Amino acid sequence: MKNYISAIFLIATAAFYAQETTDESEKWSAGRPDGHAPISVMGDHMHGKGEWMFSYRYMYMNMDELKQGSDNASFNDALANYMVTPTKMPMNMHMLGVMYAPSNKVTLMAMFNYLSMEMDHITRMGGTFTTEANGFGDIQFSILYRFFNKNKQTLHGQFGISIPTGSITESDVTPATAPNEVELPYPMQIGSGTFDPSLALTYLGQNESLSWGSQIRGVFRFGENDREYRYGNHYSLNNWVAVKASDWVSISARLEGLIVGEIEGEDPxxxxxxxxxxxxxxxxxxxxxxxxGINTYVPTGKLKNLRFGVEFGYPLYQDLNGIQLRTKETITFGTQYAF
Known part of the structure; x- marks a missing residue:
């Protein structure tokens, strides 16, 4: 973690001393269909002084079947050591975002989300059941600072904090506890229960027909929540490129490396x-x-600066600690409007 933080601050410090151009034609521009990252990437752009942006995103993620390490595993592999195993877990997330720029250098951002999840199970005796959880998740606040914008390239940093407003005591009825509810395991909880700071650094570049970007991000967990545990840190490196097909449409491709730490502590x-x-x-x-992904942008008229985006995601590689449900497809779509 120390090396991660050091890398961010070294790059940010060097960028801080870069000269900002006053020639608008030389600045990176958001006013095109590839002017934002793929819709699944958060905190990818900034705004000019006095500008607002409101956004809505919907994400569907499907987790199905098991993996042990990087190998596929069967339900019988799990039931050899546990009484119950999940078989499938679809998750739906609705995200509302707002951004405001008090200056050309600073943009403020807030994110709110609502989650709904189901988890199908099978028992060692062959019985099946489903548990459900839904509710508002943790609220995230961030400040973004632009280091430079010249030669059709820009770099900005982000510091955020996640407020533990989501529940960590979600419960449901299982065959072993009916008719009483029992607290659900970690993946079925809505929030983290801890104040989680995050750091990110985003680079963007473009020419007449292409745009590209890279974002390194870390989410850091400290202390423990009321259930005596904390989730693991998240470290991600996102890279993307988009082709501007017209003034209205672009097509994007994205590749992400992600490391998720183990849960520390244990819920009694x-x-x-x-x-x-x-x-x-x-x-x-x-x-x-x-x-x-496919991204659309309205360049003129009353709906100028209205965007729509959709992205289909799929894991190329998964190496999981222990035995877990494996992630399959992820679909994200959303709309953004700036004024």
Whole structure:
């Protein structure tokens, strides 16, 4: 983590002394269909002084079947050591965002989300059941600072904090506890229960027909929540390129490397021998994810600066700690409007 933070600050310090051009034609421009990153990337751009932007995103992620390490695993592999295993977990997330720029150098951002999840299970005796959880998640606030914008390239940093407004005590009925509810395992909780700072650095570049970008981001967990655990840190490196097909449409491709740390601590209300999702050894891993997207932008008229984007994501590689549900497809679409 120390090396990660040092890398961000070294790049940011060097960029701080770069000269800002006053020639608008030489600045990186958001006023084109590839002027934003793929819709799944957050905090990718900034705004001019006095500008607002409101956004809505919907994300669907499907987790299905099991992996142990980087190898596929069967339900019987899990049931050899646990009484229950999940078989499938679809998740839906609705995200509302607002951005405001008090100056050309600074943009403020807030993100709100609502999650709904289901998890199908099978028991060692062959029975099946489903648990559900839904609610508002943690709220995120960020400040973005632009280091430079010249030669059709720009660099900005981001510092954020996640406020633990999401529930970590979601419960549902299971066959073993009916008719009473029992606290659900870690993947079915809505929030983190901790104040989680984040750091990011985003580089963008473009020419007449192409745009490209790279974003390094870390989410850091400290302390522990009211259930005596904390989630693992997240480290990601996103890279993308987009082709400007017309003044209205662009096509993007994205590649992400992601490292998720293991859960530290243990919820005393969960039995780690009952189900794989209650065992913290089965958490975290290393991922390489891909995405293909289509982005549209209204360049003129009353709806100028209105954007729509959609991206289909798929994991290219997963190396999971312990035995876990494997991630399959992810679909994200959304709209953004700046004024």
């Amino acid at each position: 209300n969960l039995n780690p021998m009952m189900v794989i999702t209650a065992d913290t050894n089965n958490s975290g891993g290393t991922f390489i994810n891909s995405g293909i």
